Amino acid sequence: MSRTVADRAAAIAAVAEVFREHGFEGASLSAITARTGLGKGSLYYFFPGGKEEMAEAVLAEIDGWFTRAIFSPLRDDADPEAAIRRMLRETDSYFRSGRRVCLIGAFALGDTRDRFAARIAAYFAAWRAALAEALMRANRPEASERAEHAVLAIQGALVLARALGDQAVFVRALERLERELLAE
Amino acid sequence: MSRTVADRAAAIAAVAEVFREHGFEGASLSAITARTGLGKGSLYYFFPGGKEEMAEAVLAEIDGWFTRAIFSPLRDDADPEAAIRRMLRETDSYFRSGRRVCLIGAFALGDTRDRFAARIAAYFAAWRAALAEALMRANRPEASERAEHAVLAIQGALVLARALGDQAVFVRALERLERELLAE
DNA sequence: TGATCTCTGTACCGATCGGTACAGAGTCGG
DNA sequence: CCGACTCTGTACCGATCGGTACAGAGATCA
Numbered sequence A, B: 001m002s003r004t005v006a007d008r009a010a011a012i013a014a015v016a017e018v019f020r021e022h023g024f025e026g027a028s029l030s031a032i033t034a035r036t037g038l039g040k041g042s043l044y045y046f047f048p049g050g051k052e053e054m055a056e057a058v059l060a061e062i063d064g065w066f067t068r069a070i071f072s073p074l075r076d077d078a079d080p081e082a083a084i085r086r087m088l089r090e091t092d093s094y095f096r097s098g099r100r101v102c103l104i105g106a107f108a109l110g111d112t113r114d115r116f117a118a119r120i121a122a123y124f125a126a127w128r129a130a131l132a133e134a135l136m137r138a139n140r141p142e143a144s145e146r147a148e149h150a151v152l153a154i155q156g157a158l159v160l161a162r163a164l165g166d167q168a169v170f171v172r173a174l175e176r177l178e179r180e181l182l183a184e
Numbered sequence C: 001t002g003a004t005c006t007c008t009g010t011a012c013c014g015a016t017c018g019g020t021a022c023a024g025a026g027t028c029g030g
Numbered sequence D: 001c002c003g004a005c006t007c008t009g010t011a012c013c014g015a016t017c018g019g020t021a022c023a024g025a026g027a028t029c030a
Helices: A003-026 A029-036 A040-046 A051-076 A080-094 A103-109 A117-137 A143-164 A168-182 B003-026 B029-036 B040-046 B051-076 B080-094 B103-109 B117-137 B143-164 B168-182
Strands: none
Touching (some): A003 A029, A003 A040, A003 A103, A003 B003, A029 A040, A051 A103, A103 A143, A117 B143, A143 B103, A143 B168, B003 B029, B003 B040, B003 B051, B003 B103, B051 B103, B080 B168, B103 B117
């Protein structure tokens, strides 16, 4: 891995946190330079398209991570129930038990949605479809309905946990999901 | 009702829509003047505290509406099951079947949360508590758990419906909630 | 009519916004 | 040692940000 790629990857991770905290509009270049440790010169060297390109890179990175860690196992793992449990475990860990916000969910609520509508929709549609596939393979009835409800409950749990400042809300929601998803 | 109050009330409603679409940081004074039809002079006459005071007024207005239309009936209506059905009906109507976003939920996700943390937490806590109260009065088991899950599912449904650009997701979620909440 | 109060438009403030231009530091193969 | 290429800091751009100051329009009442 060249030094360039490593730096760019590190920058993407840092930029993601800034977007997560401030949203797309609210993520000022000065906040991004502070967090990444990169000056404007470097930033526009890595992302000539400016904030828009940074956001694209961040969304692609997140999408890639979820595909690798969660969606693919749900679709392909020989043991679909294990894949579902893994999804819940990885989700808890990724969102830091509710302390971390879903960037894509946050983007979906604001007017940022229009700009990245395709990517945002694709992310949630992929999650819903992969989970439905796993439920089908596990012979659970109403797979589509359960899958949609689970994806939606995770997003809602993130909102509510953050609103109440109580991560236990998120943990409880995931426990409930495990029961509901795997019930016959 | 004096003209002043009417104008201020109308302004609050218009400002609420701007916050809803752009978030707190993203709601520029120029967007607010455009939407309200009021110049800066009038705006700062009605809200001397600027954007912060506008947001406070908007949050108070929303909280008042929900208390009147939903929370109070859940707590006090002689028929708690009817109050729950009313909650679902009013929720569907308020959020335009998923086309409209929850301003308070959106605020909760961004860094705006810290500024209005108390109000945001109070709103969701009141909803959860009022619904739990109604479920208790209706002799449903696990009232607290069901209530928390319902509040969370509504927020999640708003996120997912908007992310996918498909309001049917929201409608389905409400139908599911009616079944779950009123089940023995 | 004249005094008063409510409301509004406009000019203006310093700060910050996202973005550009560009010189040059640092590193590398030849 | 010499270009060539990668990366970075800085100066600068016009636009817009939230907020202030204030004169005065318009209605109201004595």
